[in-house]
Amino acid sequence: MAPDDDFELTDFTPYLLNAAAEAQSQEFSRVYRDRYGMLRTEWRVLFHLGRYGEMSAREISRRASIHKTKVSRAVSALEAKRFLQRRPSEEDRRVELLALRPPGRAAFDDLSRAAAAHEAELEARLGTQRLGELRLLLRELAM
Template sequence: MDTEILELEMFLPYRLNRLADAVSREFSKIYRDRHGLTRPEWRALAGLGQHGTMTATAIGEQSAMHKTKVSRAVAELERRKWLVRTQDPADRRVENLTLTKKGESVYRELVPMAKAYEQTLLARMSARERNDVASGIRAIEAALLK
């Protein structure tokens, strides 16, 4: 039987997934060590910090998280009094989520750390490699995230 073999270590989807997970795990040490945040909690906090007010659905769409992860993250941020829920006046079934002053403070503290982490990661590559990576990512995003 002549079957083709897939070299998993060279398969682009596998490599991208491993790389994204490794970067995410390394970066998570910053917000986990400082504030005990999980990845979903960080993503929800960062989304709200960037956009101001969002729904849980919008957070899930932006971060590509399943609604149950978003729900748990939102509940934990609310328990910590880092966000508040308000009913949407136009549609009472919708809850708008907004960071509290305490949540905004944590977000503002973590932003420079996130940017510094990104710079440290980029510094591991030459200028050409950074441009190549950015170009490749844009091409894949354009093809898949229409």
Template sequence: MTGRPAQRLAGFLPYQLSIASNAVSTRIAEQYRRRFDLKTTEWRIMAVLGDSGALTQRQLSQMTLMDKVPVNRACRKLEDRDLVARRPNERDGRSHLLELTAEGRAVHARIMPLAQAIESELFGVLDQAERETLRDLLVRVREAAGEFDAESLVD
């Protein structure tokens, strides 16, 4: 096999974006898995709930762009650990709202400084202007990708 396919792949931006995302997620996930026994999906759910407050599972799927099955599984595990509580959604009797419990908020509060420290370490190779440019570029690319229905997401 020649080096040509690898060269094409190395220049394919979606591939590079995916690899960079996986590397950053894995680096952070190592820490909260070891210290807090949380999987990546579980932490993403907690992070969104910590930032946004109570949400339905459908909203969580849409906000994280994760399929409903892993979101449901993660929510159940978080409920079993008393990190997330489920309550009826008064606006829609068919769904429930999930929110962090007091224990969930405490774990969230302990993880966030760790995640921010790792972010500083990983992105320390960029100066402040480059970090702001990267954030702006990522927002533009995400917006260009369009909106997705949580039901249509595939792992």
């Protein structure tokens, strides 16, 4: 009947990863959702622009491994919130350069702080040593 090496779902790493990711994501998503009505992709796009400065949608897509349609929609949403501004590139007229506007910058600063606080809490919970090990492992798995 069952395979001889029948195992628990809670021993299956993809399942565990997902459960942990969902729990953590949901916790932080409340922050950007409640404060700014943002979706996860919007937060990620905002983060990239805030952290690395003006860039094109394509570049965000590449760096963050987000599909271009998702980026496109997130950019529109952020634009509607007056968080960013589009500027046509001079070298390539297909490209639009995206940059945060003051309200977007403020949201980025606020959310960055919240993220750092969230991370600090996690560190307190797991300990510096174990959190470091976790990060290392996750980076390996993400590739």
